[in-house]
Every structure is written in C-alpha cells, then in structure tokens.
Amino acid sequence: MAQLWGGRFTKETDQLVKEFNDSIRFDKRLYRQDIKGSIAHVEMLGKQQILTEKEREMIVSGLRQLLLEIEEGSLEISGSYEDIHSFIEANLTERIGEAGKKLHTGRSRNDQVALDMKLYVREEVGKFQQLLLRFLQVLLSIMEEHTETVMPGFTHLQKAQPITLAHHMGAYFEMFRRDFFRMKHLEETMTTCPLGSGALAGTTYPLDRMYTARLLGFQEPSGNSIDGVSDRDYLLELLSDLSVLMMHLSRFSEEIILWNSNEYQFVEIDDAYSTGSSIMPQKKNPDIAELVRGKCGRVYGALQSLLTTMKGLPLAYNKDMQEDKEQVFDAIDTTRMCLKLFTGMMDTIRFRKEKMEESARHGFTNATDAADYLVNKGVPFRDAHGIIGALVLLCVEKGISLDQLELSEYQKISSVFAEDIYEAISMDTCINKRLTTGGPAKEAMEESIKNYAAFIGTY
Ligand code: ARG
Numbered sequence: 001m002a003q004l005w006g007g008r009f010t011k012e013t014d015q016l017v018k019e020f021n022d023s024i025r026f027d028k029r030l031y032r033q034d035i036k037g038s039i040a041h042v043e044m045l046g047k048q049q050i051l052t053e054k055e056r057e058m059i060v061s062g063l064r065q066l067l068l069e070i071e072e073g074s075l076e077i078s079g080s081y082e083d084i085h086s087f088i089e090a091n092l093t094e095r096i097g098e099a100g101k102k103l104h105t106g107r108s109r110n111d112q113v114a115l116d117m118k119l120y121v122r123e124e125v126g127k128f129q130q131l132l133l134r135f136l137q138v139l140l141s142i143m144e145e146h147t148e149t150v151m152p153g154f155t156h157l158q159k160a161q162p163i164t165l166a167h168h169m170g171a172y173f174e175m176f177r178r179d180f181f182r183m184k185h186l187e188e189t190m191t192t193c194p195l196g197s198g199a200l201a202g203t204t205y206p207l208d209r210m211y212t213a214r215l216l217g218f219q220e221p222s223g224n225s226i227d228g229v230s231d232r233d234y235l236l237e238l239l240s241d242l243s244v245l246m247m248h249l250s251r252f253s254e255e256i257i258l259w260n261s262n263e264y265q266f267v268e269i270d271d272a273y274s275t276g277s278s279i280m281p282q283k284k285n286p287d288i289a290e291l292v293r294g295k296c297g298r299v300y301g302a303l304q305s306l307l308t309t310m311k312g313l314p315l316a317y318n319k320d321m322q323e324d325k326e327q328v329f330d331a332i333d334t335t336r337m338c339l340k341l342f343t344g345m346m347d348t349i350r351f352r353k354e355k356m357e358e359s360a361r362h363g364f365t366n367a368t369d370a371a372d373y374l375v376n377k378g379v380p381f382r383d384a385h386g387i388i389g390a391l392v393l394l395c396v397e398k399g400i401s402l403d404q405l406e407l408s409e410y411q412k413i414s415s416v417f418a419e420d421i422y423e424a425i426s427m428d429t430c431i432n433k434r435l436t437t438g439g440p441a442k443e444a445m446e447e448s449i450k451n452y453a454a455f456i457g458t459y
Pocket of ligand 1: 322
C-alpha cells in the first residue's frame, strides 16, 4: 500500500507525478516525532473513549514496536510510500491489523505534519543551545589565557588601536551568546500544539486538545485550527536565527583566514583542521574556515526560499508548504556542522603572540594615546592631533615606530614632550589604561571573564 487516499481515484498516479509529489525521501527523518505524536494522539483518543481500551493498547504498543524496529535497523524506511505518515500507518496496520486503521481518527496529515516539524525543530533548537555553550566555553578559555596578549585592533582593516586577544575574542563571545539567547527565545515561544486542528476546521470528535498538548510538552493547543495547520513562522524564525549565527561564523572565518595568511601569521590552524594543495607542497590551507564562510549563503538561501514560498499562500494548508522541509533540514545540518567544526578548530588553533604584538607595535596603534598625552598636558585635542600626525609622517619616512623616535625629535615639534612620553605610549599603557567597562584593560577583561564564566555556569 503506497497511498492513503486511493478511494476516489480510478487511475494510477503517473510515475513522474508520484516522484514529484512524494516527500518520504526527506521527511523520513521525522519518524520519531511522527510516532511520538501518534502515541499521544491515541492516548487521548483512548481517554476520550473514541477508541476502546484494547484498540488504544494495541496501537500504542504497535507504534512502540515500529520505533524499536526502525532504530535497530530491522525496518528500513523505504519503498513506494508517499511520506513518513503513510509509511508508519501502513506498517502499523500490517502488524496489528484492523486497529491500525483507526490511528488516524480525528486527525489530518495537515495537523500531523505541523506537529512533527514543530517537535523536530524544538529538539534541534535545544541541541543548538548546547553546541553554542560548548563553543562559548572554548572562546572563554582563549580569553582566560590571553588577557595580556597584545594585538592590533582594526577599523577599515587598518591597524587602529592596541587591544588584547582576550578583548577580541570577547566580541565573539557576545555575538554567540546573543545567538544562544535567540535560540532560547525561539524555544520559549514554541508553546502551542497544532494537533487537533484537523485538516483546517478541527473535528467533530470530542478531542481533548489540552491533554494531547500537555503529553507532548506544549503549554496549550494552538488557538485557531486554520492557523494551526498553516503557521510556519517558527521555521522562518529558526532560519533567521541560523542565518545570523552563520553570519557570525562567517565573519569569524574571514578573520581566521586573514590571520592564517603569510602576511598576518597571527595564528596557526592545527593540522587536523587544515588541508593541503595537490600541486603546491608548501600549502596549508584554511579550508574549514573558507567552507564555513561559503556555506553561509546556503543558509541565507533557505530563509529567502521559505519566505518566498509562504508569501503568496492563501489559508489554510497548501502543498507548497512541503517545501519547508528540505530547506529547514539543510539549514540545520549545515549550521550544526559548521558550528561543530569551528569549535574544534578554535579549540586547537595556535596563537602566535609574538607576531600579534609585533604587528601592534608597528602600525602606530598608539598614536591616539600620544595625542592624549599632549591633551593631558594642556594642548587642545585638535592641535595635538596635528602634532602627532606630523610625527607619524616623520616616523614613516624614517621607517620606525613612535616609541623608537628620539625625544629630541619630539621636542623639535613641541616643547611639551618629556621623557614620560615613552611610558605614555607603551602598549601596556595603551591597553591597561582603557578601563571602561567592556574595554581591553586586563582589569576590565577579567571582570568580563568572570561574568561570562558565571553565565556559562548557569546552564
Ligand atoms: N508531505 C506533506 C508536507 O510535508 C504532508 C502533508 C500532506 N497533506 C496533504 N494534504 N497532502 O506538507
């Protein structure tokens, strides 16, 4: 038996139509959720005496048996079934006979599939939270180790001001913590159960929708049966959250690729997370970071695709909605893989402290501090800016950094300069005087680290 709806048809479905229409190829991954939803539905039918105690018992144990067989591999989800729902129902009936045909009482595939997807996404959203916490833990460990590792901070990809590696990683910690909160928020809003919406107009059977909702871990049944079968907002929210998460990973990838280049040499990616070239023996490529950056587009694509699918749909269920599955599954699989790999790569990456510090020293990253030095001695900031600008120009000509410039040269331009200029523009001063909350100073970073550790500790 392949179809659930042969009754009113006189002809076989065209083979190409069948291939086009069937969804089992991708919705088979919903088998656990489908069985779980069916068990809850049947428990409720039993409680409401819509099924007899014996029927309820037979169906529930038959479904449990099916789950067992699928999980241990003795029952393969294949064959010519239209979708996972028909597969489960047909196999149940094969095993328990007539009672199996009563499983679908008071239900439609429309509310069934809406439930299956919601259950699936709820689980995945929980797993994403765990993966994000693991990643945040890795970032935190890097921060703890590098509150004194000096590096240049950039704007416009030009060296701007000195910061520390801990500070830079802290920016990513904030970003991925927001991703964590977005996932948490999504989970907290997925509280209504679509089951019992029927095809669109509910059902004449005396269902106890609250009972089924509670059995499945929801707070309540969905408030409108038409919306119950046609709501895909939570999938759009998921795809949007995954897109932002991938955007963060992609920005991070871009930096790792730059930092790993011969020009920067800030990091060395572990051999286990690098790849070689088939022709150039010297190469160790950051392929993982590049692939993560590349796959970002695919997740954005899923969001755009589903938004477009949904935009013209009249109420209630339309088959277009079947298109949600492949996009959502692919976006989940892709993002999960990227997050896992990125976590491993960052956990094993080596930071070349000397190169980072060297780079910070040689990019006039302390020029702001040199100007502030003059301001502290009473020079108006705009004048100070001009004076330091001229000194930077002089250093560029000489090929040296500000701290290598003789005091006499400083004093030629302004008599305000004294020996303490060197202390004022040292990397240590530039960083550790920046004590503003969220700033790079060791003291400020230690405060952030304490807060981040406490945050992770609460989950
Ligand atoms: N495969 C369908 C989907 O994913 C299941 C619902 C089918 N409902 C229907 N009325 N044909 O949307």
